[in-house]
Every structure is written in structure tokens, then in C-alpha cells.
Amino acid sequence: xxxxxxxxxxxxxxxxxxxxxxxxxxxxxxxxxxxxxxxxxxxxxxxxxxxxxxxxxxxxxxxxxxxxxxxxxxxxxxxxxxxxxxxxxxxxxxxxxxxxxxxxxxxxxxxxxxxxxxxxxxxxxxxxxxxxxxxxxxxxxxxxxxxxxxxxxxxxxxxxxxxxxxxxxxxxxxxxxxxxxxxxxxxxxxxxxxxxxxxxxxxxxx
Amino acid sequence: xxxxxxxxxxxxxxxxxxxxxxxxxxxxxxxxxxxxxxxxxxxxxxxxxxxxxxxxxxxxxxxxxxxxxxxxxxxxxxxxxxxxxxxxxxxxxxxxxxxxxxxxxxxxxxxxxxxxxxxxxxxxxxxxxxxxxxxxxxxxxxxxxxxxxxxxxxxxxxxxxxxxxxxxxxxxxxxxxxxxxxxxxxxxxxxxxxxxxxxxxxxxxx
Numbered sequence: 413x414x415x416x417x418x419x420x421x422x423x424x425x426x427x428x429x430x431x432x433x434x435x436x437x438x439x440x441x442x443x444x445x446x447x448x449x450x451x452x453x454x455x456x457x458x459x460x461x462x463x464x465x466x467x468x469x470x471x472x473x474x475x476x477x478x479x480x481x482x483x484x485x486x487x488x489x490x491x492x493x494x495x496x497x498x499x500x501x502x503x504x505x506x507x508x509x510x511x512x513x514x515x516x517x518x519x520x521x522x523x524x525x526x527x528x529x530x531x532x533x534x535x536x537x538x539x540x541x542x543x544x545x546x547x548x549x550x551x552x553x554x555x556x557x558x559x560x561x562x563x564x565x566x567x568x569x570x571x572x573x574x575x576x577x578x579x580x581x582x583x584x585x586x587x588x589x590x591x592x593x594x595x596x597x598x599x600x601x602x603x604x605x606x607x608x609x610x611x612x613x614x615x616x617x618x
Numbered sequence: 619x620x621x622x623x624x625x626x627x628x629x630x631x632x633x634x635x636x637x638x639x640x641x642x643x644x645x646x647x648x649x650x651x652x653x654x655x656x657x658x659x660x661x662x663x664x665x666x667x668x669x670x671x672x673x674x675x676x677x678x679x680x681x682x683x684x685x686x687x688x689x690x691x692x693x694x695x696x697x698x699x700x701x702x703x704x705x706x707x708x709x710x711x712x713x714x715x716x717x718x719x720x721x722x723x724x725x726x727x728x729x730x731x732x733x734x735x736x737x738x739x740x741x742x743x744x745x746x747x748x749x750x751x752x753x754x755x756x757x758x759x760x761x762x763x764x765x766x767x768x769x770x771x772x773x774x775x776x777x778x779x780x781x782x783x784x785x786x787x788x789x790x791x792x793x794x795x796x797x798x799x800x801x802x803x804x805x806x807x808x809x810x811x812x813x814x815x816x817x818x819x820x821x822x823x824x
Contacts, residue, residue, distance in 0.1 A: 423792070534791050585740050585789045586629070591797030601818055608814065612807055 416511035419520040424566040425542035428535035436514040445516035470573035534588040537595030622717035625726040630772040631748035634741035642720040651722035676779035740794040743801030
């Protein structure tokens with residue numbers, strides 16, 4: 413069966429978003445990353461910021477609170493994890509139904525783990541590369557220690573969220589068909605390699 | 619710097635050995651997998667079977683015995699892990715020194731983790747694919763449950779060995795530049811993709 417869905421999981425700051433966008437543009441596929449937020453906000457009535465903060469992140473504290481049956485709260489009230497998750501998952505399934513799409517993050521690799529049309533990709537990079545990318549993007553010089561810490565916290569809370577909902581470890585090789593170090597290859601080449609893999613698989617399956 | 623060393627880590631039965639061999643032949647590189655065993659036997663005087671069993675495998679029990687300072691023993695006596703490891707690591711470093719080589723397993727990805735000439739690859743595949751490969755290789759029909767169990771045990775003891783000596787988890791995406799699902803892509807295509815990655819990197823770096 414042809415691969416017409418690409419899920420991209422990624423370490424924070426590794427460039428998975430940009431590679432996904434580049435890939436979608438090149439293939440003429442729909443692209444979903446932050447696009448989820450507005451749509452989930454519309455369907456649930458929950459504010460976009462809450463969805464952005466909790467649609468693929470979970471603090472380690474929240475993991476334990478939930479494990480013992482306590483709903484985690486923030487200063488602004490309970491975090492509606494379950495509702496965000498339910499609507500977001502439904503959205504991912506509807507998007508996948510149509511095919512021809514690139515989906516970044518949101519545990520889509522797990523939701524679509526048994527979909528034969530899905531190619532599951534993971535993008536990572538060294539911490540140095542990721543810190544430099546954030547500096548360039550935000551026009552910063554220095555502040556390496558702060559950026560590094562933020563990246564680590566974000567990765568950890570992606571991992572916690574993923575493990576909470578999937579019972580799988582985030583970032584295990586066996587969960588992905590193709591894993592690329594964007595720091596070594598660069599973003600263009602990662603895009604080329606994913607396109608090459610697709611062309612091969614779809615040519616062979618056609 | 620040009621990539622002239624390829625380390626291949628692999629799930630048991632995924633075809634990492636065959637892909638490595640194919641790659642070495644295509645590139646005209648030296649190939650090391652079971653080749654280590656005879657060389658380590660020669661240098662240490664330890665019998666080949668003991669080296670084969672303990673040069674990249676460690677039972678979970680042995681991990682705990684070692685962690686609390688007890689040398690694990692088998693019916694034939696103490697397992698000389700440290701001596702095998704020391705000689706094997708030295709051999710890996712000498713091989714790497716010369717470059718133009720493909721090294722399968724033995725934690726070479728860790729030993730050479732800071733060598734800028736090394737490309738670190740991980741090959742995995744679904745359990746179904748791996749069971750089928752073992753059946754074909756050994757000319758078996760049926761016995762899926764037994765084969766599956768053996769593969770799981772072997773993977774687990776590779777993971778235990780790796781973690782004991784590296785303090786890293788085996789099979790984490792961040793430790794590899796390129797990870798391929800050989801069950802999806804097939805062995806020829808995995809070889810093609812690794813060659814493509816090398817050609818790109820070495821062309822760019824040349």
C-alpha cells in the first residue's frame with residue numbers, strides 16, 4: 413500500500429517542524445503542526461494557549477498526579493488533558509483518512525501505528541545544534557545554558573506525555589521506520605532522504 | 619571530515635549483519651562482525667565460544683551480580699567479561715584507526731561516539747519479519763513462538779550488556795545518525811540508503 417501519510421516526531425529545536433513543512437510543500441501534501449491548536453480550540457472551546465501547552469506536553473508531576481487519580485491543576489484551574497486529547501486524536505484520524513499529509517508531533521506515530529499508509533519518521537540532533545538553531549531563530553547571542561535547559565524540559569515533558577498515553581518510551585528506534593540526525597545531515601538533506609524513501613516505497617508498491 | 623567508519627547496531631535477526639556485509643563489499647571496506655571472535659580468542663587465549671556468548675551479551679542476572687560486586691559464574695567458571703571487553707575495545711580502536719571499515723555490534727557505536735569519521739547506523743525490524751528471516755535462514759517451518767522468544771532474550775541481553783558498559787540505553791534514537799526499518803525497506807534498499815547518506819556527507823565534506 414502506498415505511503416501517503418508521514419508522521420514526524422522530533423526533539424525540540426531539531427528542525428522537525430521545518431523539515432515537515434519543506435516535505436509537505438515538495439509533495440503538495442497538507443501540513444499539520446500548530447495547525448492543530450486552532451482546530452482543537454474551535455471544537456472544544458478551550459483557549460489556544462492551554463491546548464498549545466498541554467496538547468503534547470505533560471510535566472512529570474502531572475504524570476504522577478494522574479497515575480494516582482488526581483487531576484492536575486494549574487493556577488487557572490484543572491488542565492483538560494482528556495478533552496484535548498480526545499478531540500486532537502479524532503482530528504488526527506480524520507486528517508489521516510484523507511491521506512496526503514505530513515503530521516508533526518501530537519503522538520500521531522502512535523495513533524497511526526497500524527496504518528499501512530503511514531511512514532513514521534523521527535528527527536533529532538545534538539544539543540549544540542539545537543541550541544544554535546534556537547539562538548538563530550530568536551536572534552539571540554549567548555544564553556546557551558538557559559536555552560539548553562528549556563530544550564531539556566520540553567523534551568522531557570513530550571516524553572512524559574507520550575508515555576502516559578501510549579505506554580511506550582518516546583524516542584525508541586523500534587517505533588520509527590526512519591530516524592535522521594538533522595544536525596549531521598542538515599534539513600534539506602533530511603527532506604531529500606525522506607522523499608527518496610517514499611519514492612522507493614511507493615514505486616515498489618505501485 | 620569524511621565518514622570512513624560505519625558502525626551498525628542491530629536487533630537480532632533484523633538483517634544488520636547482511637546489510638553491513640553488503641555495504642562493506644560495495645564500498646570495498648573491511649568488515650567486522652564475528653571476525654572479532656577469532657581475533658579476541660587469539661589475543662586472550664579464551665575459547666571462541668565464551669567470547670561469542672559474552673562479547674556483546676549479558677544476562678540480566680549477571681548485570682545485578684556485577685552491580686553488587688559479584689563476578690558472574692557459569693557452569694564452566696567465571697565469565698571473563700572484563701578481559702574480553704578490554705581486548706575487544708582495543709581491537710575496535712585499532713580497526714577504526716585505519717578507517718574504511720564497517721563494524722557490526724560490540725558497542726562500537728559507543729566506543730567511537732566521538733570519532734568524527736564514524737557514521738552510526740541502527741537496523742531494526744518487526745518481530746514478524748525477524749522470525750521469518752530466522753525460519754528461512756535455518757530452513758525451518760513453524761516454531762514461531764520459540765524463535766520469537768530467542769530473539770527477545772538475545773535483544774534483552776544485548777541491551778543489558780550495552781547499558782552495563784555505556785550507561786546508555788540501547789536503541790535510543792539520539793545515539794544513531796541513521797535508523798532504518800529493514801522490514802519495511804528491505805536489505806538492498808537499506809544498503810542503498812546508507813551509501814546515499816555517505817555519498818552526500820563525503821561529497822559535502824570533501
